Amino acid sequence: MTFCRGRFLELEKYWLLPILLGFVIGLAVFVMVCIYRILNHVSLLIVNFDPIFIFASTVIAILGGYLTVKFFADSKGCGCGTELVIERYHHKSGFVSLRDTVSKTLASAITIGFGGSAGLEGPSLLLGGGISSFITRRLGLSQKDVKALFLCGAAAGFSAIFKAPLTGILFALEIPYRRDVETEVFVPASIASVTAYFTSAMTLGTETIFSSSTLVTPTFPTLMHAISIGVLTAFVALAFMGIFEKMNALSMWLSMRIPPLLMCVFAGLMLGLIGFFHLEVLWLGYDFIHKIITTDLGRLSITTLIAVLILKILATSLTLNFGGSGGLFVPSIYVGGTLGLIYAQIMGLKPTILYVTLAMSALLAATSKSLLTSISLIAETVGPSSIILALISSSISYFLTGSRSFYKSQLTSKVDAGIPHASMDKHSF
Incomplete structure (x- = not known):
């Protein structure tokens, strides 16, 4: 009888509860996207009325995001939501307060909606993980279960925003480590992600940011270009991460010398200056990415x-280190896609989309240390025919950049977390 009751509880926790989490998180992501779209519409109205108002919009983006966190969040740190998810997973056993979940998600919507350069995947991961943390703690689950299902919630949030369930699963399992994968929660993460995907598809539609596919037959020349892109992307990824770290250090240095509000205003004005000359580097950048993919640019x-690529790196580093909130996943795709387009144009290569997607995948793998995710995203949203070439480019970029990553809280492997690799007990999934 005890054995049967134990198995039933396992069924509830790791099979039925992920369905509930996926549904609730899918709806929550829908609400977040609606809020973002309203704020973005207001921002575009302001900028379209007079281009000079881009400065007002970007100041609102940085200052609004900072003040939302300052006054409403328990944890006062701004920046990348993905970093917070990783930190809470490793050091707080998946605990995120409801105040942090709501306020930091709203801060990201304000930042990105009014022109900040960041991605919605950061707040989506945080929203998914935070909702899971809240529900599982209210149900009185153990610390181990809360931590495991926290990762499932993050996977669901990612899946809902990108309409890519397999990518969401792999990203949530890869992102805690630089050289390892959290395989034990694969099944519940899969259930939560698929449920969130269907919920998001019913509310937001099935369109992805990549709505094009192409049939590619690998040849020796394309193989050589894939290798070249992998090497080139590694250097750009190192530059992106280096600039991001330098901007973070500058922010910390300035915060000890000038008031935070003044620093946010200054950053907003600098972001507005960038947008005044190249408006396409602000906001999410989905339109620019879509045009690159469809060769409609x-x-x-x-x-x-080259100017767009450099300014996107600077705009993202400014946004997330000087008071704004959001994610780094989409900016990585943006920079990678632009690099691929530059390479294809210089070399006179066709189809352009192949080299754009290879560079996207490679830069993402290098900056987030998520090799499987980067390949899966291309396969799931663009098409499976370029998987082998993407694997080559991404692997080269992934290994050439060593242990460098955007995320300081990432551990190298489970061994660093005190988890033996052979710890697959009867409760593992």
């Missing part, structure tokens, strides 16, 4: 594309 000059 026109033939921009190499100089313009």
